[in-house]
Amino acid sequence: MATVTQSQRSYTLLRAQFGASLIILVGLVFRLRQYAAQRSLWLDEAMLARNIVERSFGQLAQPLDYNQGTPLGFLYVEKLLTEILGNRDYILRLLPLFAGCLSLYLMYRLGSYCIRGPSTFVALALFALSDRLIYYTSELKQYSSDVLVVLLLYLAAAPDLEGRATRKHHLLLAFGGAIALWFAHPAAFVLASIGFALFLLYVARRDWGKLRWLALSGLVWVASFGLLYLASLRHLTASRGLLDFWQPAFMPMPPWANLRWLTDALRYSFVDPVGLSTSLMGALLGLAGAVLLLQQRWQWGIALLLPLFLTLAASGMRLYPFGGRLLLFAVPSLLIAIGVGLEGVRSVLRRTGALATGVWLALVVILLWGPVVSAADKLMKPPMGEHTRPVFAYVQSHRQPGDSIYVYYGAEHAFRYYAPMYGFDLSDYIHGMYSRPEPLKYLEDMEALRGKGRVWLLFAHVHTGSEGSEETFITRNLERFGAKSDELKMPGASVYLFVMDK
DSSP states (O other): OHHHHHHHHHHHHHHHHHHHHHHHHHHHHHHHHHHHTOOOOOHHHHHHHHHHHHSOTTGGGSOOSTTOOOOHHHHHHHHHHHHHHOSOHHHHTHHHHHHHHHHHHHHHHHHHHHOOSTHHHHHHHHHHHOHHHHHHTTSSSSHHHHHHHHHHHHHHHHHHHTTOOOHHHHHHHHHHHHHHTTTOTTHHHHHHHHHHHHHHHHHHHTOHHHHHHHHHHHHHHHHHHHHHIIIIIHHHTTOHHHHHHTGGGSOOSSGGGGHHHHHHHHHHTTTTTTOOSOHHHHHHHHHHHHHHHHHHSHHHHHHHHHHHHHHHHHHHTTSSOOSGGGGGGGHHHHHHHHHHHHHHHHHHHHTTOTTHHHHHHHHHHHHHHHHHHHHHHHHHSOOOOSOOHHHHHHHHHHOOTTOEEEEOGGGHHHHHHHGGGGTOOTTSSEEOOOOSSOGGGHHHHHHHTTTOEEEEEEEESOOEETTEEHHHHHHHHHTTTOEEEEEEEETTEEEEEEEEOO
16 A cells, blocks of 8 residues: 555656646747847847946946946846857847746746645746746846746745755855845845744744854845945935836835725736736735735745735835836745635635536636737747847948938937947937927927938837827928938837938
């Protein structure tokens, strides 16, 4: 009988590993497909890319230009990659790609600690199919590596949270956490939550030896955070441009002054960044899962869920926005809460009779349907954003001696990043003015182009306001001074050739 039981366990484990491997493989296909599409750097990426390639390692420690706020560790790895492998957009995206792919396996490992039953695979599938996780795996931003760092922290803390840590595990968590702070800003929220959960656990068990190790870890984390604050974070928290941009994502204070903001922000987080098409179901399952986690495995519940509330508190103090891509680090925790909630529903349904499995499967299908459709659609047609490279290549191959190039202000950072690759002289182009509040001032730019012969106009990241697209406004008014003789339109980018003979 014991041999049969062992065989059954081996078969169950093998089947679980096969299922997890299949889901991970599907997630890898979606992420590699997005990366292989080789979309051009869009405005925000181009601004960060310029900081990376135009600065030395030492200069990267200074406040970044163009309202960019990126962990120093991420910047240094990116700089090192360009120094070793060359300055290309696909090189700059290697770190996010690596982080996004490795996170799939780590998510399975973390889910196995917290979710008991087949809902583990549902949470992993939602992670693999998440629209935002797939997208940011090939974006020159730190959000994909934020997820990787957070998963590594939870897995490093797992032996402690499970009550079987050794000295090696304590040291790994202490110094791994100190390093993690330099690679992911949200690591501060996660480490604080892990530390609090472990403090309560050790006090409850009267394990004073491990409490001393935790105190040592806390000192190492605080020292690392203090150095990081002096080196980088103090500049970010004082950046007027970043604070103004993220203003809608800061919780109103006091919170009860605008409860609608709070409930909407929490509920909508299941759409963006989690990637569900039904925020209400995600929020209800997540709430149920949070309650069950705190009841059944409270130390994991605190470690996984407290970062959300710390992030909310930081947003109220205008220190860290609560919303969108800056919450991507919380996707593993939210999906685990959903998985635990879904497993709780399955346990209740099993007591009701034969229809239990069918009802549970229906819930799973509803949860997965939106992410599956979205991922499949983007597998066939990956989003290309502001695809400027073909536009620049077209100008390069069709440009004649004496031609002028006018660069719309929204396309300037991409143009300046790609210019050396397409033979454009950065001292020989016309910089388009920024005049959103007063669109009629663009007429001054157009007047300055009169009589210049052949002029190429490059557009990307075009602003569309109440009066329509600035691209349309500029090109239509330019026809008063010349004739359009050529054009090329790509996703999010375009170029026009005007002969200015009036």
